[in-house]
Amino acid sequence: MPNKKVNEMFALASQILGGRRVTVLCADGETRMARIPGKMRRRQWVREGDLIIVWPWDFQDSKADVKHRYTKTQAMYLSRKGVLPDDVDMFGMG
Numbered sequence: 001m002p003n004k005k006v007n008e009m010f011a012l013a014s015q016i017l018g019g020r021r022v023t024v025l026c027a028d029g030e031t032r033m034a035r036i037p038g039k040m041r042r043r044q045w046v047r048e049g050d051l052i053i054v055w056p057w058d059f060q061d062s063k064a065d066v067k068h069r070y071t072k073t074q075a076m077y078l079s080r081k082g083v084l085p086d087d088v089d090m091f092g093m094g
Helices: 072-079
Strands: 007-014 021-026 033-034 049-054 061-070
Touching: 007 033, 021 049, 021 061, 033 049, 049 072
Parallel strands: 033 061
Antiparallel strands: 007 021, 007 049, 021 033, 049 061
Protein backbone atom coordinates (compact mmCIF):
# COMPACT_ATOMS: atom_id res chain seq x y z
CA MET A 1 0.00 0.00 0.00
CA PRO A 2 1.30 3.47 -0.80
CA ASN A 3 2.49 5.54 2.14
CA LYS A 4 0.69 8.90 1.92
CA LYS A 5 3.13 10.50 4.39
CA VAL A 6 5.98 10.25 1.87
CA ASN A 7 3.74 11.09 -1.12
CA GLU A 8 3.59 7.59 -2.66
CA MET A 9 0.63 6.75 -4.92
CA PHE A 10 -0.84 4.08 -7.18
CA ALA A 11 -0.10 4.29 -10.91
CA LEU A 12 -0.59 2.30 -14.11
CA ALA A 13 2.33 1.63 -16.43
CA SER A 14 1.08 2.99 -19.74
CA GLN A 15 4.18 2.80 -21.97
CA ILE A 16 7.62 1.21 -21.69
CA LEU A 17 10.22 3.68 -22.97
CA GLY A 18 13.41 1.68 -22.50
CA GLY A 19 16.52 2.58 -20.57
CA ARG A 20 14.82 1.77 -17.24
CA ARG A 21 12.08 4.34 -17.92
CA VAL A 22 8.30 3.95 -18.14
CA THR A 23 5.43 6.39 -18.64
CA VAL A 24 2.82 6.05 -15.88
CA LEU A 25 -0.70 7.37 -15.28
CA CYS A 26 -0.84 8.30 -11.60
CA ALA A 27 -3.81 8.28 -9.23
CA ASP A 28 -3.85 12.09 -9.16
CA GLY A 29 -4.52 12.17 -12.92
CA GLU A 30 -1.00 13.26 -13.92
CA THR A 31 1.16 11.44 -16.48
CA ARG A 32 4.74 11.07 -15.29
CA MET A 33 7.96 9.51 -16.50
CA ALA A 34 9.03 6.96 -13.88
CA ARG A 35 12.46 5.45 -13.37
CA ILE A 36 12.82 1.76 -12.49
CA PRO A 37 15.61 1.38 -9.90
CA GLY A 38 18.42 -1.08 -10.58
CA LYS A 39 17.61 -3.41 -7.69
CA MET A 40 14.03 -3.82 -8.96
CA ARG A 41 14.89 -4.02 -12.66
CA ARG A 42 16.38 -7.51 -12.48
CA ARG A 43 13.88 -8.99 -10.01
CA GLN A 44 10.49 -7.64 -11.11
CA TRP A 45 9.75 -6.87 -14.73
CA VAL A 46 7.35 -3.97 -15.29
CA ARG A 47 5.02 -4.38 -18.26
CA GLU A 48 2.37 -2.13 -19.80
CA GLY A 49 -0.84 -2.23 -17.78
CA ASP A 50 0.86 -3.20 -14.50
CA LEU A 51 -0.30 -1.62 -11.25
CA ILE A 52 2.66 -0.03 -9.48
CA ILE A 53 3.45 2.30 -6.60
CA VAL A 54 5.37 5.42 -7.58
CA TRP A 55 7.05 8.14 -5.57
CA PRO A 56 6.97 11.55 -7.35
CA TRP A 57 10.13 13.62 -7.09
CA ASP A 58 9.95 16.66 -4.82
CA PHE A 59 11.94 18.92 -7.13
CA GLN A 60 10.51 17.81 -10.51
CA ASP A 61 6.85 16.82 -10.36
CA SER A 62 6.78 15.34 -13.88
CA LYS A 63 9.10 12.48 -12.86
CA ALA A 64 8.85 9.67 -10.32
CA ASP A 65 10.54 6.52 -9.02
CA VAL A 66 8.89 3.08 -9.12
CA LYS A 67 8.74 1.58 -5.61
CA HIS A 68 6.71 -1.64 -6.06
CA ARG A 69 4.90 -3.66 -8.73
CA TYR A 70 1.74 -5.64 -7.96
CA THR A 71 0.97 -8.96 -9.63
CA LYS A 72 -2.30 -9.28 -11.53
CA THR A 73 -3.84 -11.32 -8.70
CA GLN A 74 -2.86 -8.70 -6.12
CA ALA A 75 -4.22 -5.89 -8.33
CA MET A 76 -7.55 -7.70 -8.77
CA TYR A 77 -7.80 -8.18 -4.99
CA LEU A 78 -7.19 -4.46 -4.36
CA SER A 79 -9.79 -3.61 -7.01
CA ARG A 80 -12.40 -5.89 -5.43
CA LYS A 81 -11.77 -4.35 -2.01
CA GLY A 82 -12.29 -0.84 -3.43
CA VAL A 83 -8.82 0.38 -2.45
CA LEU A 84 -7.82 1.63 -5.92
CA PRO A 85 -8.78 5.13 -7.11
CA ASP A 86 -10.97 5.31 -10.22
CA ASP A 87 -8.10 6.69 -12.35
CA VAL A 88 -6.01 3.52 -11.95
CA ASP A 89 -8.72 0.87 -11.40
CA MET A 90 -8.19 -1.20 -14.55
CA PHE A 91 -10.66 -3.92 -13.54
CA GLY A 92 -13.59 -1.65 -12.63
CA MET A 93 -14.62 -3.71 -9.59
CA GLY A 94 -14.26 -0.98 -6.97
